[in-house]
Amino acid sequence: MSVLVAIPARYASTRYPGKPLVSLKGPDGDKTLIRRSWEAAMAVAGVDRVVVATDDDRIRTHAESFGAEVVMTSPDAQNGTERCAEVAAKLPGFDVVVNLQGDAPLTPAWFVEDLVKGLIADPAADIATPVLRCDGRGLNGLLADRRAGRVGGTTAVFGAGMRGLYFSKEVIPFTGKTYADDEATPVFHHVGVYAYRPAALAAYPAWLVGPLEKLEGLEQLRFLENGRHVLCVEVQAKGRQFWELNNPSDVPVIEAMMAAMG
Template sequence: MSVLIAIPARYASTRYPGKPLVALRDPDGTEKTLIRRSWEAAMAVRGIDRVVVATDDDRIRTAAEAFGAEVVMTSPDCRNGTERCAEVAAALPGFEIVVNLQGDAPLTPAWFIEDLVAGLREDPSAEVATPVLRCDGRALNGFLTDRRAGRVGGTTAVFGATRHALYFSKEVIPYTGRAYGDAEETPVFHHVGVYAYRPAALAAYPSWPIGPLEELEGLEQLRFLENGRSVLCVEVEARGRQFWELNNPEDVARIETMLAEMQRG
């Protein structure tokens, strides 16, 4: 199966305007923008046929082309990354799987995407697949700390016996009712903001209205669930790596710390 990775990136983020061009610093002082680090993460994935940055902003296009990325310009009317990926898929037809690696996830390990594509190939009943990562106590406590401070630290997922999603939320679900040590395994799964779509489901997505759950949570993947489409949750292994998305300005220091840990490891 031929696979395309599209990296949606918009300048006018509600929570963090201009974040694709935010510089993240390595321990040696080297700075690279968020969009460059996300593109480098995509380029490290095995078995991918093409990688493009999808944006509606000339500043992002200029920055991306400067470091060698292929850019597809999309409409400013796209309401989320999935709609942007649908435009890319329409402009570049012929791929059997389209992967959405969001431009705020530079810590995404290559094997997350490799496992995601494999999971979608193996489950013909699934129209979309997305990775989930079991939280250890450190990650869960970070989520809870953010929520107590009024910030969204990440999204959690719950799924059934067949691993098909039941719900995604910016709240921490399921409720656990107890504290966990940093290295302790928890029953909470962090939803990793990456998607693999079959083209037919992706093409249909923009035609569906935004439903009440997507409106309330601000989570694009809920539109698939609200329209009866099957979303496979593929559990991935951290292999000692910490994972975090850049959602808020406060996340810059956290991600820089994780980048330093990666380099030391």
Template sequence: MSVLIAIPARYASTRYPGKPLVALRGPDGEKTLIRRSWEAACAVRGVDRVVVATDDARIADHAAGFGAEVVMTSSDARNGTERCAEVAAALPGCDILINLQGDAPLTPPWFVEDLIAGLQGDDEAAIATPVLRCDGAALAGLLADRRAGRVGGTTAVFGAGGRALYFSKEVIPYTGRDYAPDALTPVWHHVGVYAYRPAALRDYPSWPQGPLEELEGLEQLRFLEQGRKVLCVPVESRGRRFWELNNPSDVAVIEAMLAETR
């Protein structure tokens, strides 16, 4: 089974313009966000090809400079899934296409490996995405972002068989209580990675954005609004902390987490 990872990256981020080229310090020195995300993708086992998908020459030139294969996509893509649909059309033949978003360099390889296995094992799912159960410390971080008016991580709720019910930039479900930092909570952090079947990507760009996708700004909601099954695949942190770079304030958080990976 052929697996391709595409890393969508755009310069004109609303919340953080130029985000893919921001420098992040780690034990291995200073590297850009897009390079660290590419290196995370290259560490995944069982993947045949990794490409950076962008419409920006600055990102393309930088990515090519550190050895990445680049696929130029149109500036009309409204989100990473539409950008991945363009990659699938330009590079046909893969059985599964992975969208490892360019703001998630801390994504452990086993998250993606478990995701691939999950989609392979569910013939009904058009798309699969990982979810990580929050401990008290992670939940406190999500709630702190919301209190400060920052859009931080996304949360997911799902039912029997891992079928997604909803995704939100709010912290759901409501818990109404405090948790010890190391205690497990009922809140699941949605990890910004997707595994698609090619047919799902072929159909996606033709669907209109629904009201939920427009309100939340979450591309995966288009699948739910079209009645397609989205599979949530629980993954284990194995002692690694996970965070996405959504705001400038996240740079220090991610650098601290990179330091822990020595």
């Protein structure tokens, strides 16, 4: 199975303009978000090619400066999945296309490796995406974001065979109780990585944006709204902390996590 990893990166983010070029301080010094995301992709075993997908010359110039391959995509792409579909059309012949979003530099390599294995093992699945069971600390972080009016992480619910039922920026399912920091909860944090079969990815841009995708602003809902099989693959943290950079306030959170991990 040949695997292509595309890292969508756009400058004109509504919530955080210029986000891919934001500097993050870690034990290895200051590096931009897009560079750390590229390094995370390069650490994944079994990947044949890694590219940064962008429509912005500032991101292209910076990515090429640290050795990344860049594929330029249309500024009209509505989300990372549409950008990945453009990349797949320009670079055909891969069995699996992975979307490792450029705002998740803490994504462990085994998240992506397990995701690809899960998609290959389930021939009914059109797309696979990882989910991580929240402990009390993680759940409280998600709830704190919502109480403060911040758009934090996304949560997922799934049914038999780990088939995705819904994804939301609200915290679902409702639990109605408090959990200790290290206690397992029934809430799953959706990790913003996707593995697509090329046929499903190629079909995606032609589908209309449905009401759920429009309300939530979550690209994976377009697959559900068009009756496609979305496989949720549970991944294990193995002691690693995970957080996405969605807002400026996430920068010190991610830097603290990098410092703690060394």
